[in-house]
Amino acid sequence: MTRSRKMMILFMFLGPTLAAVILLRLWPASMAVLESLYAPRAQTMSLENYAYIFGDPLFQKSILVTLIYSIIVNPLQIAIALALALLLNVSIPLIGLWRTLILLPVAIPQSVSAVVWGIGLRPDGPVNGLLVALGLGEQRFLTSPDQALGSIILIVSWIGIGYWMTFLLAGLQDIPKSLYEAIRIDGANRWQQFRYITLPQLRRTLTFVLVANTVSNFLVFAPVQILTQGGPQGSTNLIMNDIYTRGFVWGDSSSASAATVVLVSLVLLVVVMQFRLMRAPEDNAA
Amino acid sequence: MQFNRIRRGVCAFAVAALASGGFVSAAMAQSVTVNFLSAQNDDVFQPVIDAFEAANPDIDVVHQTVPFDELNTAIETRVARGDGTIDVYAADTPRIPAFASRGYLLNLDDAKDKITGAVPSAVELELVSHGGSVWAYPMWTSTQLMYFNRDLLKAAKLEMPEGGTSARMTWEQVTANAKAAQDAGAEWGVMFQQVDRYYQLQALFESSGAGNGLTGDDLLEPAMNGDKWVETAQWYADIFENGLAPRGVSPSQTDDLFARGKVAYYIAGPWAIAAFNAAEGLDYGVAPHPYFEGGKQVTPTGAWALGINPHADNLEAARKFAEFVTLTAEGSFLTTKNFPLIPVNAGGFEKYGVAIGEMTPKIGPALDIMAHEGMETAVARPRTVGFVAFETEMNRMFSDVRNGADVKQALDDTQSRLTGLLPRQR
Numbered sequence: 001m002t003r004s005r006k007m008m009i010l011f012m013f014l015g016p017t018l019a020a021v022i023l024l025r026l027w028p029a030s031m032a033v034l035e036s037l038y039a040p041r042a043q044t045m046s047l048e049n050y051a052y053i054f055g056d057p058l059f060q061k062s063i064l065v066t067l068i069y070s071i072i073v074n075p076l077q078i079a080i081a082l083a084l085a086l087l088l089n090v091s092i093p094l095i096g097l098w099r100t101l102i103l104l105p106v107a108i109p110q111s112v113s114a115v116v117w118g119i120g121l122r123p124d125g126p127v128n129g130l131l132v133a134l135g136l137g138e139q140r141f142l143t144s145p146d147q148a149l150g151s152i153i154l155i156v157s158w159i160g161i162g163y164w165m166t167f168l169l170a171g172l173q174d175i176p177k178s179l180y181e182a183i184r185i186d187g188a189n190r191w192q193q194f195r196y197i198t199l200p201q202l203r204r205t206l207t208f209v210l211v212a213n214t215v216s217n218f219l220v221f222a223p224v225q226i227l228t229q230g231g232p233q234g235s236t237n238l239i240m241n242d243i244y245t246r247g248f249v250w251g252d253s254s255s256a257s258a259a260t261v262v263l264v265s266l267v268l269l270v271v272v273m274q275f276r277l278m279r280a281p282e283d284n285a286a
Numbered sequence: 287m288q289f290n291r292i293r294r295g296v297c298a299f300a301v302a303a304l305a306s307g308g309f310v311s312a313a314m315a316q317s318v319t320v321n322f323l324s325a326q327n328d329d330v331f332q333p334v335i336d337a338f339e340a341a342n343p344d345i346d347v348v349h350q351t352v353p354f355d356e357l358n359t360a361i362e363t364r365v366a367r368g369d370g371t372i373d374v375y376a377a378d379t380p381r382i383p384a385f386a387s388r389g390y391l392l393n394l395d396d397a398k399d400k401i402t403g404a405v406p407s408a409v410e411l412e413l414v415s416h417g418g419s420v421w422a423y424p425m426w427t428s429t430q431l432m433y434f435n436r437d438l439l440k441a442a443k444l445e446m447p448e449g450g451t452s453a454r455m456t457w458e459q460v461t462a463n464a465k466a467a468q469d470a471g472a473e474w475g476v477m478f479q480q481v482d483r484y485y486q487l488q489a490l491f492e493s494s495g496a497g498n499g500l501t502g503d504d505l506l507e508p509a510m511n512g513d514k515w516v517e518t519a520q521w522y523a524d525i526f527e528n529g530l531a532p533r534g535v536s537p538s539q540t541d542d543l544f545a546r547g548k549v550a551y552y553i554a555g556p557w558a559i560a561a562f563n564a565a566e567g568l569d570y571g572v573a574p575h576p577y578f579e580g581g582k583q584v585t586p587t588g589a590w591a592l593g594i595n596p597h598a599d600n601l602e603a604a605r606k607f608a609e610f611v612t613l614t615a616e617g618s619f620l621t622t623k624n625f626p627l628i629p630v631n632a633g634g635f636e637k638y639g640v641a642i643g644e645m646t647p648k649i650g651p652a653l654d655i656m657a658h659e660g661m662e663t664a665v666a667r668p669r670t671v672g673f674v675a676f677e678t679e680m681n682r683m684f685s686d687v688r689n690g691a692d693v694k695q696a697l698d699d700t701q702s703r704l705t706g707l708l709p710r711q712r
Contacts, residue, residue: 040710052710058703123534143534143689229355231682232689233696248359250675251366251388252710 029264036257049258059259061234062242063266065149066218069238070270073153073217078209081161085168086198099169103162110159114223117155118142142227145235152236155223160216164209171205172198200280207278211271218267239263318600319346320607323361324376324590325354326625331611334620338610345603353538358674365390370597373604377593379413380667382421384674384711385593391421392594392601397609404613410630413666414591422591423612426627429659430486430586431652432460432576433544433552433562435472436569439463442470442550447573449650451658454574454583457490457521460551464530467550475530477544479554480537482684484677485586486553487522488667492584493577494518498668499680505670506712508704510680511697518578519693526688533689544570556656557627559645571650575659587664589627628656672711679704 011018039048053059088099105113120127121141128138141151179197188196199206221240224230230237230245243263247256324331328349335347350372352360357376364372366388377385385391394401398420402411405424414422432455434447444463447455455463464475480486488498496514501507525531535543544552545565553575562570577583592608594601610617615633622629622638629635642653667673683700687693 041712052706056703056706057699124532125534140533140689145689145691229682229685231685233686233691233699244359245678248362249678250707250711251362251384252675252707255710 032257032260035254036261038254040252040254049254050262053255053258053262058234058237059242062230062237062239063262065235065237066239066266069149069153069220070214070217073156074210074214076153077157077160077164077213077217078206080157081164081209082168082206084161084165085172086194088165088169089172102165105159106163106166108159110222111226113159114155114226117151117158117223118227121151143232145231145233148228148232148236152220152223152228152238155227156217156220160213164213167205167209168202171202174205175201203278203280207275210278211274214270214274215267218263218270239266318344318603319348320373320600320603321348321350321371322374322607323350323352323357323364323372325352325357326376327351330625331621333623334611334617337616337620338607341610342603342606345607347607361385361390365595365597368597370595370599372595373598373600374592374594374608376425376590377422379422379424379588379591380669380673380677382414382591382593383416383669383671386416386419386421387671389596390593392596392598394420394422394594397423397605400609400613404618404632405630406632407630409666413588413669416669422593423608424591424630425612425618425621426589427630427660428555428557428587428589428627429656429664430489430553430555430575431572431655432574433554433558433570433572435544435547435550435552436571437547438467438470438472438550442467442472446571449571449573449655451574451655451662455576456579457493457576458579460576461525461530464525464551465528468530472550473548474532474543474550476525476551477531477540477549477553479540479552479558481531481535481540481688482681483537484680484684485588485667487684489575489584489586489665490522490578491515491518492665493581494521495581498665500668500670500672500676504672504712505668506672506708508676508701508708510704511694511701515697516694519687519697522684523687523690523693527690531688544568555627556642556652557625559626559642559649559652560624563645572652572655573650574655575663583663584665585659585663586667587660588666628660672708675707675711676704679707 036049037045037047039046039052042048084102088095088102092098119125122128123138123140123143127141132138140147142148175198179201180193183193183197219240220238221244224236224238224241225244228236230241239259240263243256243259246252246259322331322335328351331349335349338347339345357378358381360372361375361377363369365375377391382391394414398411401414401420401423405411410424410427411420414420414424432447436446439446442463444466447453460476464472468475478486491510491514492498494514494517496512496518497509499508499510499515501509526533532543540552541554541558541561543549544554544558545562545568547565547568559572562568575585592612594604594608598604611621612618612631615631615637618629618631618634619637619641621627622634622641626638626642629638639653642656645652668676670676679700683696686696
């Protein structure tokens with residue numbers, strides 16, 4: 001087979017993917033970067049849009065809220081997903097039922113979950129009804145600036161935990177049983193088994209889950225848009241909601257583009273840091 | 287013989303060609319679809335769509351509905367991006383300057399005479415104009431009424447509000463009575479239908495003398511953190527803080543609370559009459575919109591118009607539909623059949639008047655109130671290219687205030703945000 005023929009076949013297979021990547025990812029991304037450099041009605045490029053968003057208290061707060069949210073939601077979801085995966089990896093009765101129940105919220109669209117939780121968390125809703133019945137005080141949930149972000153974290157986690165648990169459970173089941181047998185013969189207790197076998201063996205799966213979870217949490221939008229639109233008092237104005245408001249509500253697509261570039265840079269920075277942190281010593285040696 | 291055969295053959299061919307041509311053109315004619323986007327439920331426009339389709343069998347109208355808060359996004363994502371699959375859309379009149387200046391509306395100057403013929407009010411024409419041109423077909427106008435639940439007021443031994451506009455209650459009286467009604471068993475004392483929307487709440491600030499919140503030549507400078515604004519916003523915050531009105535209820539859920547007999551006094555548009563008449567066991571009446579003691583008597587106004595997407599796939603059919611809905615008495619009246627908002631078409635209003643007038647013995651003189659308010663107390667929302675952004679931020683502020691934010695802080699934050707935001711909308 002000649003070289004040119006090989007290249008042709010290569011392009012036939014890769015062509016559609018390359019075209020999709022260029023058309024659906026690189027082209028819109030370049031357009032966003034370009035648009036972010038033009039202020040409204042301006043004919044020349046400048047950094048005015050960036051100066052405007054960084055001077056805007058609403059945008060500053062949205063970055064802060066996004067960072068606080070990410071710092072809480074990612075470890076929380078992964079810790080609970082891992083705990084559930086470990087629990088469901090041992091043979092307990094009705095294992096299929098438990099797995100189904102935990103995975104069930106994933107099958108419900110995020111918007112539907114948000115609407116259901118919105119009703120549940122209303123000041124006169126069933127969750128408060130339950131709290132009162134248990135002798136606890138009523139909570140304001142989505143209407144309180146102190147509780148709204150926590151409520152969004154609860155809703156997003158209700159959906160996300162089952163999803164990430166599935167990956168971790170698959171990772172756990174890939175760990176050879178012989179490793180556990182070997183360490184048990186050496187007299188290791190349960191904690192030591194977890195520390196020296198489970199965690200190192202699960203590192204690649206955990207890295208994937210951490211990175212994918214972080215990215216998806218940076219891009220959380222539907223529950224915020226449906227339930228709080230960034231309020232009360234900007235307490236849930238996550239950066240995706242801020243970009244949406246700028247671009248599609250105010251019709252200010254240039255500041256929305258600038259905010260998008262900031263978001264992508266932020267996500268890239270965090271993901272690169274995560275990859276470095278999760279790298280094993282042997283990877284560094286290589 | 288040969289000639290005859292040829293002639294027959296030619297005739298047969300011609301007939302077949304004509305027939306197939308006719309068939310094809312009939313099929314093509316049937317395939318014209320007008321896509322119509324609005325924020326109303328299907329049942330609002332179904333009567334007028336049915337009548338239009340019956341009169342125009344070659345045009346199908348497909349109504350696409352989105353929630354009110356999503357309509358702007360739908361226009362920004364579809365019409366603004368050149369999508370031709372939206373032909374006609376409902377535009378809230380204060381948004382028309384922004385939409386027209388961004389190129390989202392077809393210029394309708396050629397229909398100006400037709401519009402003035404069917405809609406004689408100069409104010410209504412002004413509401414669909416921008417920069418000296420006409421950009422939409424005026425459809426409805428609006429006002430707000432105070433609904434009251436007779437059973438709840440009776441239980442609290444309160445007088446029924448009078449329907450006459452000379453006996454308009456003050457907010458001070460309404461809140462005091464609302465408290466009494468609540469003490470006598472009403473779940474909520476007083477509520478607004480559109481709890482965090484500028485459209486309904488502007489009247490409070492105009493009544494107290496605070497103003498509409500915008501100033502400057504192009505109305506692009508915010509002016510909404512003076513003492514009067516703080517005082518009036520605090521009054522609004524207090525009805526939630528004191529438990530007269532519920533927190534955490536969205537505008538789409540409010541009608542239901544009044545319809546289920548849980549609210550003593552309720553401020554809402556005349557379109558709510560359709561839902562309240564259908565509510566079993568609800569004994570209610572209507573009275574004029576309240577005002578602040580010593581302040582001005584002010585009511586909201588303005589409503590939806592129909593705009594044409596300049597990139598529409600079926601421009602002609604789209605205009606035909608929009609003109610049927612807004613410029614004919616029949617079409618105009620049919621839009622109010624399931625949604626009694628006030629039509630601005632002269633013929634449509636006449637029919638509407640008869641329908642609403644028939645309800646007077648039951649609910650009070652709603653039509654007289656509407657006619658009076660339209661002439662005497664109506665204050666429109668500010669007309670500026672920055673209105674969409676201004677309205678969004680005001681709605682956000684109202685939401686914060688009713689949920690317990692510090693009023694002065696919320697107003698200062700909104701003022702500072704709008705100071706940066708509005709000049710970018712020019």
